[in-house]
Amino acid sequence: MYRILKKRQLSDQIWLMDVLAPRTAHSCMPGQFVIVKIDEAGERIPLTICDYDREKETVTIVFQTVGVSTKRMACLNEGDSFQDFVGPLGCPSELTHQTPEQLRQKRILFAAGGVGTAPVYPQVKWLQQQGVKADCIIGARNKSLIILEEEMKAVADNLYIATDDGSCGFKGNVSDQIRELVCNQGKHYDLVVAIGPLIMMKFTALLTKELNIPTIVSMNPIMVDGTGMCGACRLNVGGEIKFACVDGPEFDGHLVNFDEAMKRQTIYKTEEGRAMLRLQEGATHHGGCGFCSDGKEEDTNGRI
Numbered sequence: 617m618y619r620i621l622k623k624r625q626l627s628d629q630i631w632l633m634d635v636l637a638p639r640t641a642h643s644c645m646p647g648q649f650v651i652v653k654i655d656e657a658g659e660r661i662p663l664t665i666c667d668y669d670r671e672k673e674t675v676t677i678v679f680q681t682v683g684v685s686t687k688r689m690a691c692l693n694e695g696d697s698f699q700d701f702v703g704p705l706g707c708p709s710e711l712t713h714q715t716p717e718q719l720r721q722k723r724i725l726f727a728a729g730g731v732g733t734a735p736v737y738p739q740v741k742w743l744q745q746q747g748v749k750a751d752c753i754i755g756a757r758n759k760s761l762i763i764l765e766e767e768m769k770a771v772a773d774n775l776y777i778a779t780d781d782g783s784c785g786f787k788g789n790v791s792d793q794i795r796e797l798v799c800n801q802g803k804h805y806d807l808v809v810a811i812g813p814l815i816m817m818k819f820t821a822l823l824t825k826e827l828n829i830p831t832i833v834s835m836n837p838i839m840v841d842g843t844g845m846c847g848a849c850r851l852n853v854g855g856e857i858k859f860a861c862v863d864g865p866e867f868d869g870h871l872v873n874f875d876e877a878m879k880r881q882t883i884y885k886t887e888e889g890r891a892m893l894r895l896q897e898g899a900t901h902h903g904g905c906g907f908c909s910d911g912k913e914e915d916t917n918g919r920i
């Protein structure tokens with residue numbers, strides 16, 4: 617069992633929890649995710665890691681109450697426990713593979729959309745611990761939905777707040793703020809890391825392509841079981857089939873086919889849609905469980 621040591625409400629529907637999870641806390645890295653399950657009957661919920669403390673052996677998760685499972689999660693209190701807390705899963709952020717010297721040569725801009733601020737935070741914090749400065753935008757629909765502002769202020773070089781309705785900071789969405797910084801204020805960036813809703817990452821990637829700035833996105837929103845077995849997170853990245861939970865969650869934003877991912881996500885929501893996808897995609901429907909090939913051929917990535 618994994619005890620909740622701290623619970624904090626960040627906005628109307630967004631919650632933060634520090635969970636005692638020693639093994640995950642000792643080995644996780646920014647960019648990775650965990651799967652939580654409240655109890656035996658509970659749904660598996662993949663959540664990106666927001667923070668970790670190796671001494672206190674805690675992992676911080678942030679979630680939005682969107683369905684029955686997350687609403688049940690929000691009813692848990694300090695002292696309650698999750699039955700399962702599996703992780704770290706997925707690949708750590710690509711940035712963690714580079715040396716501080718390599719990173720210091722780059723001007724990095726993080727673009728966080730709404731709840732996507734949670735997975736951005738550990739990356740900016742990790743960079744700061746390596747002596748690397750990075751700028752960050754937090755985009756939210758309005759002032760009441762801005763999360764982790766103080767935490768981000770403490771680790772980012774420059775923090776920009778953008779709200780769709782102009783109730784705080786710049787008036788406009790994340791992409792409008794990037795355009796303002798680069799085109800009107802003359803800021804130069806060598807890399808953008810955009811994390812948030814699919815639609816935000818799509819339009820941010822379109823803009824940064826136009827501005828010629830390499831861009832990383834996190835495809836966590838399309839995951840369901842997070843283990844490569846359900847086939848929900850199948851993606852087209854530069855013409856290759858990838859699975860967000862096994863090969864990602866981070867990918868080159870200029871290569872991700874967002875339109876296909878969004879369309880597929882809608883189809884996947886119904887039983888009938890999932891059956892159709894299984895039929896159409898055959899051996900490449902799953903992301904690597906290896907137990908359901910029925911003797912079919914491997915795909916180009918060696919998956920069955």
Ligand code: NAD
Binds near residue numbers: 680730756811814820
């Ligand atoms: P939201 O709809 O409130 O959007 C947050 C911000 O994203 C907006 O204020 C705006 O600045 C930006 N945005 C939205 N649409 C845009 C567009 N078309 N162009 C440019 N910018 C745009 O988001 P929310 O309700 O806070 O977040 C919920 C979503 O975030 C869910 O879909 C969830 O799956 C996703 N999420 C993603 C990750 C990830 O790893 N990518 C992590 C957590 C949550």
Ligand code: FES
Binds near residue numbers: 838859860862902903
């Ligand atoms: Fe199920 Fe990736 S989330 S295959």
